[in-house]
Amino acid sequence: MEEQLKIDFEKFLENTNFSKKNVEIKRKNFNNFIEKGFPNRREENWKFSDLNQIISKNIKNLSFYHDLSKPNKIDQPIFIDGLEHNKLVFVNGRIEKIEFDYEEKNKIEILDDLVLEKPNNANNSLLFLNNAFVSKYFKIIVKKNYFLQKPLVIYNITNKDLVSKTVNLKVDILLEENSSLKLIELSNDKSNTNFININYNFDIQKNSILKNYKIDNNSNSNIKYCFNNINQDTDSVSEIFLLSSGSKFIKNEINCNLNGKYASAFVNGVFILNETKHHEIKTNINHIVENTKSYQLIKGVLEDTSKAVYQGKIFVDSKAQKTDGYQLSKAILLNDNTEFNAKPELEIYADDVKCSHGSASGSLNEDSIFYLMSRGLNYQEAKKLLINGFLLDVIEKITDTEIRNLIKNIMNLKQ
């Protein structure tokens, strides 16, 4: 694979016009990736999901370069119907549309030719890979005191021409003081066996609110990794919701730093998996200063031979007194061949904190099924009602009514 990587990297550099400085940084990132390679189960973070093995098992002849010079057609029906929204559309990793029709023009700034400032020093080889190969590095800035009128939907579309390729996306989002953004990320894959590597960086300044809904619902054979770094200042709020269901493999990693007092982070998610799907949610919530709050609720419904992993960590710095941290994960295993791995972790260096964690998994409650059947529902109806009820608990945490209803529709939970 190393030979292929080197050839692809040179080809990639040849076909793009990066500045000398940018090329230099990219080379450093590239070398870092070559050195470390894809993560495997020997790394603690990857112990339940050996990405190296998953890629070699599912993708034949993975290539790291594909031509981004020609525009792709966008199938209109892909757009969400019945929800007025701004759009950012990626097709096969190439930006095809930027549309902020509902917003004041000078309140949103979009930069698309950012230079990486220095090699990324995080100990994460996939970020090196991303930095080395990403062709355009985007930044969206929401200006001070501006609340977006409508949600922004980032469509991440792949079409069926794309096979065994690597797609890298990198988007930074800055919410300046007292601003607000609702961001829906919707993936729609018609492609097969690609590796999709996404890197988001959110900077949420004082008093600002980010609501981020990540929806992976249509069934596909791609392998995905999405790393989200979030920095939060005083009185800021982040609300993340993950619908983890469609891809063969996806790991969503969320690293959230609560750097300002009274900052709060909510991470809620559901796994709905069948066949041989394997999904992971990994969180690191870092309470850096006092009076910060985090809440995490993850639920899974697993069928066939699917597997879900939740590694949730709450870190509390010695300065972070009065921290309020909560996490709970639950899974319903619909048969004996499914697997749910939960690794809750608390690392606490302050003494005046309130932190709790819990995890439970089991099969459907047969007594509840009997109760519902005694009221005339057949087994399938009773099972569906119980599962929907189990999941709705998480969906109801979505604070935006319009988006909550959209997600209920997508999940077929509309009552």
Add this chain to the structure above:
Amino acid sequence: MLKIKNLKADIDNKSILNNFNLEIKPGEVHAIMGPNGSGKSTLSNILSGKKGYDVSGEILFENKNLFELETEERAHKGIFLAFQYPLEIPGVNTNIFLKTSLNAIRKARGEKELDAIEFLKLVKLKAKELKFDEEKLNRQLNVGFSGGEKKKNEILQMSILNPKLSILDETDSGLDIDALKIVADGVNSLRKKDNSFLIITHYQRLLDYIKPDYVHVLMDGKIIKSGGPELALELESKGYENFN
């Protein structure tokens, strides 16, 4: 309406019911009284089709062999069990559950399903009759309900589904006097010439409000004595231990 002949039920090789016989005709109210562990709840579970029992003998409901029907089919045919311990179902809205249940039964009977408006009209009326707080119907099924509210919710379901045979499994336990009266009124309002009731209870108290036609004493898995309402009073004064 219901004929039970020589019913025998075991669970894990332990005999619960043995040589159990009972016949209930349309319009009749039967009470079964018995001490803890006499097999009362097993009887109600078996009538509504709960799995896990080894059963033999015969149960006919309107001349149909009950053992051939699944739990939901028994509900469609008009059998209703008011649970001793109604289950909490998180995430399931009570109104939506009631509507799903009613329409499943109406559909199986070949009747028109009710739309949201027709349903709400019906449920409002029934809730009012039972003095059931309507606001609770928008909550998750039985979650956070008091013991009394859960029992009332069972009776509300019963009155909405309008079954032919209602089995009340210790519906009186955990009810205060006011709630008991409301529940009894609910039952009495459903008494018609073709609706029957099987009331399972420890105490005679409930039978002050719902007058049974027959009282049966269940001990060690079989009926040891049957009689009229006066039997309940006799039982109350003597206690189960000295009875025989």
